[in-house]
Amino acid sequence: MTRSLDQQGKHDVEQRAKSSWRPVNVLAVAPGIALCALATAGALGVNHWLPTVSPLLIAIVFGAVAANIAPLPQRLQPGLQFSAKRLLRVGVAMLGLQLVLGDILHLGYGVIVIVISIVLLGIAGTVFVGKLLGLTWTQRLLIACGFSICGAAAVAAVDGVIEAKDEDDVPTAVALVVIFGTLLIPVIPTCAVALGLSNSAAGVWAGGSIHEVAQVVAAAATMGGGALGVAVVVKLARVLMLAPVMAVLSVRQRRIAASTTDVKRPPLVPLFVLAFIVCVVLRSSGVVSVQLLQYSKIIQVALLTAAMFALGTGVHASIFKKVGPRPFVLAIISTVWVATVALAGVMVVFR
Numbered sequence: 001m002t003r004s005l006d007q008q009g010k011h012d013v014e015q016r017a018k019s020s021w022r023p024v025n026v027l028a029v030a031p032g033i034a035l036c037a038l039a040t041a042g043a044l045g046v047n048h049w050l051p052t053v054s055p056l057l058i059a060i061v062f063g064a065v066a067a068n069i070a071p072l073p074q075r076l077q078p079g080l081q082f083s084a085k086r087l088l089r090v091g092v093a094m095l096g097l098q099l100v101l102g103d104i105l106h107l108g109y110g111v112i113v114i115v116i117s118i119v120l121l122g123i124a125g126t127v128f129v130g131k132l133l134g135l136t137w138t139q140r141l142l143i144a145c146g147f148s149i150c151g152a153a154a155v156a157a158v159d160g161v162i163e164a165k166d167e168d169d170v171p172t173a174v175a176l177v178v179i180f181g182t183l184l185i186p187v188i189p190t191c192a193v194a195l196g197l198s199n200s201a202a203g204v205w206a207g208g209s210i211h212e213v214a215q216v217v218a219a220a221a222t223m224g225g226g227a228l229g230v231a232v233v234v235k236l237a238r239v240l241m242l243a244p245v246m247a248v249l250s251v252r253q254r255r256i257a258a259s260t261t262d263v264k265r266p267p268l269v270p271l272f273v274l275a276f277i278v279c280v281v282l283r284s285s286g287v288v289s290v291q292l293l294q295y296s297k298i299i300q301v302a303l304l305t306a307a308m309f310a311l312g313t314g315v316h317a318s319i320f321k322k323v324g325p326r327p328f329v330l331a332i333i334s335t336v337w338v339a340t341v342a343l344a345g346v347m348v349v350f351r
Helices: 001-018 027-048 055-067 074-098 102-104 109-132 135-151 151-160 169-195 199-209 214-221 226-240 244-256 271-285 291-314 319-322 326-349
Strands: none
Touching: 001 109, 001 291, 027 055, 027 135, 027 271, 027 291, 055 169, 055 214, 055 291, 074 151, 074 291, 102 135, 102 226, 102 271, 109 135, 109 199, 109 226, 135 151, 135 169, 135 226, 135 244, 151 169, 151 244, 151 271, 151 291, 169 199, 169 214, 169 291, 169 319, 199 214, 199 226, 199 326, 214 226, 214 271, 226 244, 244 271
């Protein structure tokens, strides 16, 4: 088993070395990018009228619907791939401008330990159960990081480091994030009331359990005063864990590359992760003006929305028949596991 995983990892690194950062053919990518821009405008328009629904989730649905209504022309594929990878990485890097280290430290030692436990135990538990289910290393890791860190952005960020071998792995993980994260929006507030949690405790549980930032906002907004702010900061603390997790995965890929001839080793820390860290430092230092933050937020949302549409076009109905029920079983278990770890931490800290 170990040998086969090593062979799979070597193949991933070889593919990554061959395909990473090749020069962009502007004429080739233009049609696909234009379609992503049109879909982004539509998703943002829907979000304007339905502000509780994330444009990222709307874009994923748009992409899936478009791909399943009729086959998309082949000339759109280069632009869609460019959007799903490079625009996504720029958007993830700019996400760092939304994080203020002072806000996260203000959560207190106990809540920070909860966040770290959610991410580490969430990934470890999901990967372990996925192995028992017979899923590939890539499938397990994409689902584990998507459910434990920050949803579809984490799925795509992991793919940027390990380069999934099977083209169905990333769309499947993204679809599962959307489905199960959305299901948690009414479940977490209802259970928080049943358990008699305070607003702060309920906010920590929501921020620690739900997959996407927008899904956290939708859930916490129904919990009452104080819950929303806490939930968003806790969720952003989970987003901050993206950097060390990607660094660890990159080290693993370098180790595999070291034993593979004629393959260039990936960087110790991927460039988009370094850019993410720089953005966090800039925002936390206070040197970025409020006006610039507002503009950067618009650009970041637009980039991630375009990337989510491109990822959504890979979600074909046939994929679910092809991958079978095991990824869904893992998604259910991972969702329950992450929520349980978060609740256990809340019960200890807020007892």
